[in-house]
Amino acid sequence: MTTTKSDALLPAQGIEAPRSGRIDPKYLRSGSSKSGSFEMAAWVFMRVSGAALVVLIFVHLAVNLLVGEGIHQIDFGFVAGKWANPVWQFWDLAMLWLAMLHGGNGMRTIINDYAEKDSTRMWLKSILYLSVIVIIVLGTMVIFTFEPCLLDNSGQLLESSPSFCQNV
Amino acid sequence: MTQTKGTLYKGREGMWSWVGHRITGVGIFFFLLVHVLDTSLVRVSPEAYDAVIGAYKNPIMIVGEIGLVGAIVFHAFNGLRIILVDFWSQGTRYHRQMLWTVMGLWVITMIGFTVRHLMLFFEGWGGF
Ligand code: HEM
Ligand code: HEM
Numbered sequence: 001m002t003t004t005k006s007d008a009l010l011p012a013q014g015i016e017a018p019r020s021g022r023i024d025p026k027y028l029r030s031g032s033s034k035s036g037s038f039e040m041a042a043w044v045f046m047r048v049s050g051a052a053l054v055v056l057i058f059v060h061l062a063v064n065l066l067v068g069e070g071i072h073q074i075d076f077g078f079v080a081g082k083w084a085n086p087v088w089q090f091w092d093l094a095m096l097w098l099a100m101l102h103g104g105n106g107m108r109t110i111i112n113d114y115a116e117k118d119s120t121r122m123w124l125k126s127i128l129y130l131s132v133i134v135i136i137v138l139g140t141m142v143i144f145t146f147e148p149c150l151l152d153n154s155g156q157l158l159e160s161s162p163s164f165c166q167n168v
Numbered sequence: 169m170t171q172t173k174g175t176l177y178k179g180r181e182g183m184w185s186w187v188g189h190r191i192t193g194v195g196i197f198f199f200l201l202v203h204v205l206d207t208s209l210v211r212v213s214p215e216a217y218d219a220v221i222g223a224y225k226n227p228i229m230i231v232g233e234i235g236l237v238g239a240i241v242f243h244a245f246n247g248l249r250i251i252l253v254d255f256w257s258q259g260t261r262y263h264r265q266m267l268w269t270v271m272g273l274w275v276i277t278m279i280g281f282t283v284r285h286l287m288l289f290f291e292g293w294g295g296f
Binding site: 047050051053054057058061065066069070071072074075076077079080096099100103104106107110131135138139141142145146147150158160161 | 190193194196197200201204205207208210211213214215217218221224225230233237240244247248250251254255281284285288289291292293
C-alpha cells in the first residue's frame with residue numbers, strides 16, 4: 001500500500017459499502033431485537049457497576065485492612081461498630097448488590113463461552129442464578145437484621161458487645 | 169509500526185490482559201460467595217464469627233489476602249482501562265500504553281499494600 005492519507009482510502013460518494021444488503025438482519029445492530037437490548041443493557045451495566053465498585057471496594061479494603069490495627073481489629077465488635085452507622089450499612093448493601101450482579105453477569109458470559117452443550121449451559125446457569133439470589137438475599141438480611149447488643153441467659157451484656165451497648 | 173508475527177491479537181497484550189481479567193474476575197466471584205457466608209456468622213453468634221474470622225489472621229491467610237487484593241487491584245485498574253478503550257475516542261489507539269500504565273500502577277499499589285499489611289500483621293501477631 002503506497003497511499004498514506006486516509007482520505008484516499010474512503011469509498012467514493014454514491015458507491016455502496018461492500019456487502020451492504022447482504023448481511024443477515026439478525027447480525028445488524030440497528031434493528032431492536034429483545035435479547036439485543038438486554039445484552040446492551042448488561043454491557044452498559046458492567047461498565048457502570050465496575051466504575052462504582054472501584055470506589056466501594058477500595059474504601060472497604062482501606063477501612064478494614066489499612067487503618068487502625070488492620071486485620072487484627074476485625075471481630076464481632078468491629079462489625080457491630082460499623083453497622084451502627086447507616087452509611088456503612090448502605091455502603092455494604094451497594095457493594096453486595098453491585099458486586100454480585102456484576103460478577104454474576106460476568107460468570108454468565110463465561111459459561112456461554114465455554115459450555116457448548118445446551119443442557120450443560122442450562123444447568124450451570126441455573127446453579128449460578130440460584131447462588132446469586134441466595135447470596136444477595138442472605139447478605140441483605142444480615143445487614144438489616146443485625147443485632148449488636150446481645151444478652152446472655154442471665155440478661156448480662158455479652159463481653160463481645162461494642163462499648164455503645166452500655167448506654168442503651 | 170514494528171513488524172509483528174501472527175495476528176494483532178493472539179498471544180499479545182490484548183489477549184493476555186483479557187485472560188488475566190477473566191481469571192481474576194472468577195476468583196473474586198468465588199471469594200465473595202464465601203465472604204458473604206462468613207460475614208453472615210454475625211447472625212449466629214459472636215463466638216462463631218470471631219472463630220471463623222480468626223482464620224483471616226493466620227500467616228497463610230495473610231499471604232492469601234495479598235493475593236486477593238492483587239487480583240482485585242488488577243481487575244479494577246484493567247477494568248477502568250477497558251472502559252476507556254470503549255468510551256474514550258483515543259482509547260483503541262493507546263490501549264497498549266494504558267496496559268503498561270495499569271501494570272505500573274499495580275506494582276506501586278501492591279508494594280504499598282503489602283508493606284502495610286505485613287507490618288500491621290507482625291505488630292499484632294502473637295506467634296504460632
Ligand atoms: C481480605 C479482605 C477483606 C476483609 C478482611 C473484609 C472484611 C469484611 C468485614 C469485617 C465485613 C463486615 C462489615 C464491614 O466491615 O463493612 C465485610 C463485609 C462485606 N464485604 Fe468484605 N472484606 C474483604 C474483602 C472484600 C472484597 C474484595 C469484597 C468485594 C468483592 C468484599 C465485599 C463485602 C461485602 C459485600 C460485605 C457485606 C456482607 C453482607 O452483606 O453480609 N469484601 N467484609
Ligand atoms: C473493582 C472494580 C471492578 C471493575 C472496574 C470491573 C470492570 C469490569 C469490566 C469493564 C468487565 C468487562 C465486561 C465486558 O467485557 O463486557 C468486567 C468483567 C468481569 N468482572 Fe469485573 N470489575 C470490577 C469488580 C469485579 C468484582 C468484584 C467481580 C466479582 C464479584 C468481578 C467479576 C467479573 C467477571 C467474572 C467478569 C467477566 C470476565 C470475562 O467475561 O472475561 N468484577 N469487569
